[in-house]
Amino acid sequence: xxxxLEELKDFSKKGDMFLLxxxxxxxxxxxxxxxxxxSADKFDGNFRYIAIQTLSIGLGVLMYALVSSIDLxxxxxxxxxxxxxxxxxxxxxxxxxxxxxxxxxxxxxxxLMPMNIQPAEVxxxxxxxxxxxxxxSHQNRISHPVSVAHMLLHLGLLVGLNxxxxxxxxxSLIFVFIFIGMTFAGGVSLWWFAAxxxxxxxxxxxxxxxxxxxxxxxxxxxxxxxxxxQGINERYHSxxxxxxxxxxxxxxQGLFNGNRTQGGNLFAQHTDYIFSSMGEELGFVGCxxxxxxxxxxxxxxxxxxxxxxxxxxxxxxxGAASALMFQVMINVGxxxxxxxxxxxxxxxxxxxxxxxxxxxxxxxxxSGAYARPQSLSxxxxxxxxxx
Numbered sequence: 001x002x003x004x005l006e007e008l009k010d011f012s013k014k015g016d017m018f019l020l021x022x023x024x025x026x027x028x029x030x031x032x033x034x035x036x037x038x039s040a041d042k043f044d045g046n047f048r049y050i051a052i053q054t055l056s057i058g059l060g061v062l063m064y065a066l067v068s069s070i071d072l073x074x075x076x077x078x079x080x081x082x083x084x085x086x087x088x089x090x091x092x093x094x095x096x097x098x099x100x101x102x103x104x105x106x107x108x109x110x111x112l113m114p115m116n117i118q119p120a121e122v123x124x125x126x127x128x129x130x131x132x133x134x135x136x137s138h139q140n141r142i143s144h145p146v147s148v149a150h151m152l153l154h155l156g157l158l159v160g161l162n163x164x165x166x167x168x169x170x171x172s173l174i175f176v177f178i179f180i181g182m183t184f185a186g187g188v189s190l191w192w193f194a195a196x197x198x199x200x201x202x203x204x205x206x207x208x209x210x211x212x213x214x215x216x217x218x219x220x221x222x223x224x225x226x227x228x229x230q231g232i233n234e235r236y237h238s239x240x241x242x243x244x245x246x247x248x249x250x251x252x253q254g255l256f257n258g259n260r261t262q263g264g265n266l267f268a269q270h271t272d273y274i275f276s277s278m279g280e281e282l283g284f285v286g287c288x289x290x291x292x293x294x295x296x297x298x299x300x301x302x303x304x305x306x307x308x309x310x311x312x313x314x315x316x317x318x319g320a321a322s323a324l325m326f327q328v329m330i331n332v333g334x335x336x337x338x339x340x341x342x343x344x345x346x347x348x349x350x351x352x353x354x355x356x357x358x359x360x361x362x363x364x365x366x367s368g369a370y371a372r373p374q375s376l377s378x379x380x381x382x383x384x385x386x387x
Contacts, residue, residue, distance in 0.1 A: 014371035042264035056353035060360030067364030076133040128319035143189035170342035181322025237267035245279035252283030313369040
């Protein structure tokens, strides 16, 4: 405990302050975007949204510092506890779950809590640690069938629980993408990836039968123009958001001045489709700035990972980068109509308290790897000389 307090005290000296500044710049930009997107009449005032997001950013910075000060080796040694924590947290969806207006029972609504908690967002952090710990334990034979099976076991447990309890396909796919990014960076043989692609292709017709009609249409409308050709059903929200995204031209119509945004005509314009809202109000230039800011955070995670000589710490950084990369890719893809609508927010830009806090905490893991790029576990077990 004393060692941890010392690390926390030295956070400003050892932690990745450059990454923290990048996050605060993006989050501040996000506050402005949320303020504009929620100024429409249908939101009945945007003070509550701004206040909750500001509070979440403050709490996120605190979590960034706390997580950054924890020794990753200590967390790795308590892998089983993290697995149990994930299961218990997801099981809380049974008595306290709510759909929060999204259609997926993905949030925990606890009494006296100022905001709902999305447990899968929290599990992203622990899953990255679990995967890094498992892969580190199999480092010398990472492509052995037993090693791959061990990794798949943890992925299947988390994705299975989340799908059964929340039906949230979007966040479940983040776990899959984290798995892909970490196994690729960890040196798993490409033959396993080829086998996975072949297996998915073979299982696709079977898995297709388990999807609901609206889920199938979300995928089919990307390829089949005969589905809702008039754009009044499945394509309605996507078409409106695409028109908004492209309606801003080069420099946009101006903050708080977007025709569709301020008219409240966009679906989820402060969460899933905030990129479309900003496209209308800030134009192509604003969208490029948003993408560059997001990519700067991802690039920093990759840089810190490449700087780490320790296998586990490197994987933690690549896992965080993979999670952010997937969310950005899917969110922007939804707005431009090349990805199915699966309800993922734009990191640190979209409104979402639990999302903001957990992203800061996840990046705190990267900061911890930056502060301690080598394993220091021996310091906890070697008895100091007492002459």
